[in-house]
Amino acid sequence: xxxxxxxxxxxxxxxxxxxxxxxxxxxxxxxxxxxxxxxxxxxxxxxxxxxxxxxxxxxxxxxxxxxxxxxxxxxxxxxxxxxxxxxxxxxxxxxxxxxxxxxxxxxxxxxxxxxxxx
Amino acid sequence: xxxxxxxxxxxxxxxxxxxxxxxxxxxxxxxxxxxxxxxxxxxxxxxxxxxxxxxxxxxxxxxxxxxxxxxxxxxxxxxxxxxxxxxxxxxxxxxxxxxxxxxxxxxxxx
Numbered sequence: 001x002x003x004x005x006x007x008x009x010x011x012x013x014x015x016x017x018x019x020x021x022x023x024x025x026x027x028x029x030x031x032x033x034x035x036x037x038x039x040x041x042x043x044x045x046x047x048x049x050x051x052x053x054x055x056x057x058x059x060x061x062x063x064x065x066x067x068x069x070x071x072x073x074x075x076x077x078x079x080x081x082x083x084x085x086x087x088x089x090x091x092x093x094x095x096x097x098x099x100x101x102x103x104x105x106x107x108x109x110x111x112x113x114x115x116x117x118x
Numbered sequence: 119x120x121x122x123x124x125x126x127x128x129x130x131x132x133x134x135x136x137x138x139x140x141x142x143x144x145x146x147x148x149x150x151x152x153x154x155x156x157x158x159x160x161x162x163x164x165x166x167x168x169x170x171x172x173x174x175x176x177x178x179x180x181x182x183x184x185x186x187x188x189x190x191x192x193x194x195x196x197x198x199x200x201x202x203x204x205x206x207x208x209x210x211x212x213x214x215x216x217x218x219x220x221x222x223x224x225x226x227x228x
Contacts, residue, residue, distance in 0.1 A: 044218045093160060105149060111160035
């Protein structure tokens with residue numbers, strides 16, 4: 001149990017286009033999902049916290065108008081990279097916290113999405 | 119940034135040897151977790167140790183936590199080639215957020 005999926009697993013797009021990445025909790029409901037970005041050979045950096053039914057909260061330095069987050073249901077959060085540029089090329093990973101999860105010890109991570117912007 | 123540091127940044131050992139990785143953090147925590155990431159893949163949760171615990175074991179993994187020094191170590195005993203991966207520690211932050219360390223790249227040579 002506690003499986004989180006991401007779609008697509010990899011995507012290549014042209015500069016200036018928008019890309020949507022989905023994060024789904026397959027067998028549990030998640031009120032909170034987190035989005036991370038990981039550049040090659042670096043660690044994961046938290047971008048934003050996605051809460052079902054409310055606006056996402058973004059970490060300092062992350063542009064909310066560039067990285068649009070929607071958490072429309074208890075099993076789905078989407079991250080849209082708008083007007084993507086080559087510097088947005090990265091590995092994007094989501095995690096989901098179950099409805100009855102307390103603290104961080106019950107976050108489950110997706111397999112990640114590799115975005116390459118040409 | 120509250121991101122912690124890990125050392126060594128890279129570690130190369132022979133199969134069968136033990137691997138020790140260290141993690142330091144900056145603020146008080148409720149728990150600390152260790153994750154493994156194979157190249158280009160997602161995270162695999164290895165072990166969680168709470169702030170009131172000093173040592174924890176899981177199979178070939180041994181984790182220690184020293185809250186006075188704000189540090190933790192991960193020991194992998196009798197390493198295998200399949201243990202080759204990046205290892206990250208993560209501490210909790212307000213709002214159930216995780217702060218990841220810089221990571222250690224482990225290479226186990228067969």
